[in-house]
Amino acid sequence: MASLQEQYEWSVDVINTLNTIGSEVNYSANRYGSLIESLAEGGYPKEMLDQLILMNVDFQREVDQLKIMIMDDHAEYMNNQRQAIADAMD
Amino acid sequence: MDIKKVWTGDYTSEGYNDGLNRSNQKSSKPKNKLTFFTAAHPMNIAGWQFSNAFKSYATGYDTGYDDGLRKKHDIFQSQSSSIGGSSMSGGQLNLETQLMFVQEFNRNLDILKDYLSNTSETYKNKINEANSFGANSMAIQYVDVLQNKHNEFDSKINELMSLIESQQSRVRSDHEDKLTRLIEISRQE
Numbered sequence: 001m002a003s004l005q006e007q008y009e010w011s012v013d014v015i016n017t018l019n020t021i022g023s024e025v026n027y028s029a030n031r032y033g034s035l036i037e038s039l040a041e042g043g044y045p046k047e048m049l050d051q052l053i054l055m056n057v058d059f060q061r062e063v064d065q066l067k068i069m070i071m072d073d074h075a076e077y078m079n080n081q082r083q084a085i086a087d088a089m090d
Numbered sequence: 091m092d093i094k095k096v097w098t099g100d101y102t103s104e105g106y107n108d109g110l111n112r113s114n115q116k117s118s119k120p121k122n123k124l125t126f127f128t129a130a131h132p133m134n135i136a137g138w139q140f141s142n143a144f145k146s147y148a149t150g151y152d153t154g155y156d157d158g159l160r161k162k163h164d165i166f167q168s169q170s171s172s173i174g175g176s177s178m179s180g181g182q183l184n185l186e187t188q189l190m191f192v193q194e195f196n197r198n199l200d201i202l203k204d205y206l207s208n209t210s211e212t213y214k215n216k217i218n219e220a221n222s223f224g225a226n227s228m229a230i231q232y233v234d235v236l237q238n239k240h241n242e243f244d245s246k247i248n249e250l251m252s253l254i255e256s257q258q259s260r261v262r263s264d265h266e267d268k269l270t271r272l273i274e275i276s277r278q279e
Contacts, residue, residue: 001223001224001226001227002222002223002224002227002229004228006223007220007223007227007228007229010216010219010220010223010229011229011232013216013219014216014217014236017212017213017216018213021209021212021213024205024209025206025209028198028202028205031198031202032198032199032202033124033127035191035194035195035198036124036195037122037124038191039188039191039192039195040121040122040124041122042187042188042191044188044191046121048264048265048268049121050123051260051264051265052195052261052265053123053124055257055260055261056124057144058253058257059253059254059257060127060135061140062246062249062250062253063250064135064136065246066243066246066247066250068136069242069243069246070243073239074236074239074243077235077236077239078232078236081228081229081232084228085228085229088228
């Protein structure tokens with residue numbers, strides 16, 4: 001059986017993986033928005049820009065749900081398990 | 091922020107002020123309703139009354155923007171031109187540059203899709219490492235719950251991928267193809 005130390009390190013790895021996913025998804029969402037912003041600043045045709053803005057709204061809504069799932073649910077669950085392993089090590 | 095505003099999702103006045111400021115600046119700028127995301131409360135952005143919040147903001151923004159232009163004695167209209175039925179602001183990006191921006195936008199969505207499909211696999215592999223810890227380990231007790239969470243995550247990723255693919259298809263047909271046609275027309279003139 002793996003030592004508690006190994007299990008603890010695994011739990012930290014899972015949390016780090018979730019944090020990395022969360023921050024990368026966040027970066028992608030910002031990048032999506034800033035590309036539309038560049039088009040807006042560049043005088044992109046209004047009706048075409050409006051379509052992109054609405055697409056961005058749909059996209060951000062989905063990404064927000066994903067971020068909440070990763071950071072508020074999965075990471076919180078794993079953080080509690082990490083703490084339980086840490087308590088068992090003491 | 092006023093809790094009543096969060097509850098009703100009425101951002102007409104914020105939209106009006108942002109639209110007015112946008113068009114009333116020294117150098118006219120095109121509409122940019124992305125400012126909604128800084129004006130609105132996170133709860134409204136996350137989902138509560140989202141549709142109403144964005145619509146009311148957009149309506150107020152349009153009114154404010156028009157009023158701003160009137161204040162400037164219709165300067166924006168006199169600087170505008172029309173190419174292929176699409177309004178363009180004068181002195182700004184040409185069609186080739188706009189096409190390049192849109193193509194970059196679509197390429198970024200490709201990168202994002204690749205990234206999303208990799209994240210699900212990485213997450214799954216990380217969970218499965220615990221299977222080698224032994225049946226009596228503490229970590230093995232968490233694997234079932236984590237696998238269920240991963241399935242939920244994977245399903246959300248698939249939804250997001252489908253959304254991105256449909257958006258890419260729209261960007262190609264409604265934007266890239268249209269801009270390419272406009273470029274061809276402008277070259278023939």
